Amino acid sequence: MSREQAVVVGNMSKRRIPIRSFILKKKSNFRKVLYIPIRDTVRWKELLQYNLPEKWNIDKPEAIISITGICHQFNIKDKCYFKRDLIKAVTSTGSWIVTCGTESGVVQFIEDAVNEHIALKDCHIPIVGLLSKRVLAEVKKISVSDRIVKKGMNGKWDDIPTISTQETLDPNHTQFIFLDGKRTSRNATSECRKAFEHFLSNISKGYIGTEIEAIDETELQYTETDTYDILPVILVLIEGGLDALKAVWCVLQKGNPVVVIDGSGGAADFLANYFRRATRESSEEKGKLSDSDESIREEIEKYFEDNSSTLLDVVHDLLRRCLGKHTLIHLYSLEDKKANVDECIQKVIFDIHSEFFADKKKNLKQESTERSYIETIALKKQLQLVQNWKNYDIAEKDIFIFKNRKKLSTLQTDVNTRKMRKFRNSMKEFLDSKHLLEDLKDTYATFEKYMKEEIAKDSVSDLLESSLVANRVDLVMLIINRMEDMQSFVSLYIPFVYQKSIWESDEELPISLIEQQPRYTEEKHKYQTTNTVLISVRNFLRDLLGDRDFKLYEELNGDSKLKSISIAHADHPFHHLFVWAVLVNWKDMAMLFWKHDSDYICSALFASAVLKELAERAHFSNHMDLCISLNENSSEFEGNACKLVTEMYRKDRDKALKILVTKVGRYNSTPLEIAYSQKLMKFMAITACQTKLDSIWRGDIALYTPSWRVCMLEYEQCNDDYYKNIITLLRLSVVLSMMKEQT
Structure with a gap:
């Protein structure tokens, strides 16, 4: 042909x-x-x-x-x-x-x-x-x-x-x-x-x-x-x-x-x-020229190279016409x-879309089904634009506002099922396929339109996912404060947040030090190894904490290909997002989820330990800039834990001492145990920790404690910081062994 x-x-x-x-x-x-x-x-x-x-x-x-x-x-x-x-x-x-x-x-x-x-x-x-x-x-x-x-x-x-x-x-x-x-x-x-x-x-x-x-x-x-x-x-x-x-x-x-x-x-x-002069006038005079002809001619001579009389008349006329359209x-x-x-250009495009849909519903009845449908389609389009642009001002001032509250709620569908996401992905692959018979194109086009609307129902969650991957803390904060079901979001989206942050980020992320992941260029490969990353993260944390009972993500029985996994502590969605943010070393994002979660002391020590381990791996891999950043963030999280305990100890001594030895289920450990196992000496040296160690050491020491451990007490007054650190570790070892024997 x-x-x-x-x-x-x-x-x-x-x-x-x-x-x-x-x-x-x-x-x-x-x-x-x-x-x-x-x-x-x-x-x-x-x-x-x-x-x-x-x-x-x-x-x-x-x-x-x-x-x-x-x-x-x-x-x-x-x-x-x-x-x-x-x-x-x-x-x-x-x-x-x-x-x-x-x-x-x-x-x-x-x-x-x-x-x-x-x-x-x-x-x-x-x-x-x-x-x-x-x-x-x-x-x-x-x-x-x-x-x-x-x-x-x-x-x-x-x-x-x-x-x-x-x-x-x-x-x-x-x-x-x-x-x-x-x-x-x-x-x-x-x-x-x-x-x-x-x-x-x-x-x-x-x-x-x-x-x-x-x-x-x-x-x-x-x-x-x-x-x-x-x-x-x-x-x-x-x-x-x-x-x-x-x-x-x-x-x-x-x-x-x-x-x-x-x-x-x-x-x-x-x-x-x-334009500025015309728009400063009263509403009746807006868009009209109030300057004299002579004044305008002087301005024309100032801004235009050609000063012919013909040009002056033409420019004057064009100015008057343009200011008549000052709203554009x-x-x-x-x-x-x-x-x-x-x-500025993004806002102009956004306004064009908004005005287009406003014209469409202008002559429709207030409670009509068609009007409601157009409003939903308009909001979806606006969410899509913000997702593409990551424009916080538009999201805050034009989308996440009170009048859109009900529509935003309808767009947050019940996604607490993996079957729904699997169906959406399957339909996306089908819609992207180009191998359709020519005589079926009309039928396919109608079906394609319907399915695109169906798979885009959870537009708010898609916007949150893309904002997380783009490290846009401002947008994430805006969205999570208006999300109705964060638990469902994490259950469905957390695997893709991990995977896309590896694929799409321009930064060298420390999570790549845990397991190397290929960056696929074809869309059809993007979901093949998603859950492998989650299992690698779990194994890394288990090895770090030395606890095989630590739970985060688990393979389902009989699923050797990791097509689906179970998420532990799903009732704490911000915990999972916090762990992810720590592993990608986005401090501001991690701080956001840390503040939204609970058990701040244990979480801060956990983050410090993870970042410290990743810093060592970065050092051995010759990623020196990354190593410095990880060490700085590790010290900051440890410092946050120290400040919290110190302030709590000042206000309520008994409560502070009790928290230090209270086990947190999500970490299967106590703050003191994490600090000891990860050698977080700055935290262990604060007054509250030393007081708790002294209390247990002097009051609850078991009769069968080995004599070599008791002898270490003689060196307690040693002035050398190096030996003080050793003594502190040994004392804590005794305390932890006693606590485990008593339980």
């Missing part, structure tokens, strides 16, 4: 998009850049979300971030940090970057940001250039294979110039889209700007429940099954001149938001200045050190 031949699927026909490309020279290398010409009659949202990702073999965009305006970067301060945050905004939101193909300054800025901040990561950011078809027609030397190249007289590949733009196709783009446009002049640059503005202003948020009609030979037919799948479009204005301001108005008038980078200079500073303008100031541009 040729790639131009139509393929029939049921009642629908689709046409394959020809894979066309340029070979462009980029510095000393060559780069293959894909392109596609499309018509104005095409529904561009569906083309971007479904057809082009499939043909270009890239992830579909969750949003479109268009950047315009950059010319010389003269006024941009802290460019390194700004570029970092801008790239973070693109990668975290799963967006494509779209530019006017003739804005070489914008593309170079983006390329520099990519090279500086994700050079060591396996990350592909699509940078799509929009150009007029006139440019495509003017490119020289089109080969039969659709690959467009130019070969110089010396036999080497050269850049590809265009006649009307007097420029070359920028090789920093990863793809090009060529659009229809009327020929307006001998120079195609303005024609490309028009095509760019027209494209951005006509990407709709979504066509609900309809089919795409047959389109021209370069597009693919598609039936939209995800009813609430929208494509946010955001324009980011950095610096710029008149053309950039025109692009801003084209985007605003179609109801799409604009993020203005205040402090970058040019049109961005000009618009930001008047969002400012980000480069002077604000507390805010990041990625968080």
Whole structure:
């Protein structure tokens, strides 16, 4: 079958998009850049979300971030940090970057940001250039294979110039889209700007429940099954001149938001200045210009290089129109050190989704089933966005609020069963499979939509899991205070928290010193060895404490492949999360769960002992930085135990002394036993511990105690610290042996 031949699927026909490309020279290398010409009659949202990702073999965009305006970067301060945050905004939101193909300054800025901040990561950011078809027609030397190249007289590949733009196709783009446009002049640059503005202003948020009609030979037919799948479009204005301001108005008038980078200079500073003035007015005057024409003209001359009278009139008119849409303008100031541009862009995308769902339920009855369904779907989408972005401010101010209390409760399903998780994983694998017969695609699409909704019911738990793995203490604290059943969460999710922290963390985690785990790259392998880690953790702790009766995770009888295990002390969910946090050496996370658990003294000593042992292993493995960190955290937990006992001893002496010898079931030991077995000398040297040892030594010493132990009392007044430590250990050995004999 040729790639131009139509393929029939049921009642629908689709046409394959020809894979066309340029070979462009980029510095000393060559780069293959894909392109596609499309018509104005095409529904561009569906083309971007479904057809082009499939043909270009890239992830579909969750949003479109268009950047315009950059010319010389003269006024941009802290460019390194700004570029970092801008790239973070693109990668975290799963967006494509779209530019006017003739804005070489914008593309170079983006390329520099990519090279500086994700050079060591396996990350592909699509940078799509929009150009007029006139440019495509003017490119020289089109080969039969659709690959467009130019070969110089010396036999080497050269850049590809265009006649009307007097420029070359920028090789920093990863793809090009060529659009229809009327020929307006001998120079195609303005024609490309028009095509760019027209494209951005006509990407709709979504066509609900309809089919795409047959389109021209370069597009693919598609039936939209995800009813609430929208494509946010955001324009980011950095610096710029008149053309950039025109692009801003084209985007605003179609109801799409604009993020203005205040402090970058040019049109961005000009618009930001008047936006602040207009929004400071009373509610009736908001969005209106109160400045005199002469004052505005002076500002235009200050921020724009061209001072012609024509430009002054055009900019004045554009300013008035843009401020009329002031609710769609969002400012980000480069002077604000507390805010990041990625968080600003994330909030804009979040608001687009919120407004979309708000419009959907506007005309529905308050208690209707359909309205309730839309509200649930909206909350799921919001939770998914926060899960992807790890944005605490959005989670606190827009999701975990009182009005969402009941909906959040319904999303926390009863997951206290492994069968449910196994079913969810099986369905995910099935939904990800691509080996389905063509004639079953319609039925499968409907089933896929239903199952995606079912497996996403426990969205709150999924958000907590991802926040734990990402070491986001702020988000974890926010969620656990609103979780209704932490016990069910731990019973189901703790194996995956261990496994994903090993796979997904960029840090060198000390848990890898217990057992080396391969980092699988394929999704289908991610659940194969999950429970092996838990058994390794249990065995490590048993060996450390010297107690074969220590219980944490147990194999079920007859399950040699560890497909399922039992969790001891399941009624203490924060205990399991505390142990995990200690093993990955995330101190702040461990402190959070330590404070939510009970038996603080024993838990702190346990953490100190575990970290101390891991530090020794790190030292022998030549992980010196990790070794230092582990030792510091071990000392801090031991210090916390000392402070607690000392304060308790000061307030209630008898209770403090009793706690030191009270067995804690989860650790199958007492604080003194843990301190002795792990040689935590700082803890044993505090007054409370010495007092308890003296009490037992002098008052309860057995008559049959060996004489060599009693003789050690003679050296009790020794001034040498080294011998004092030995004496303390020997005395504690006597005390512990007496306590065991008496019980």
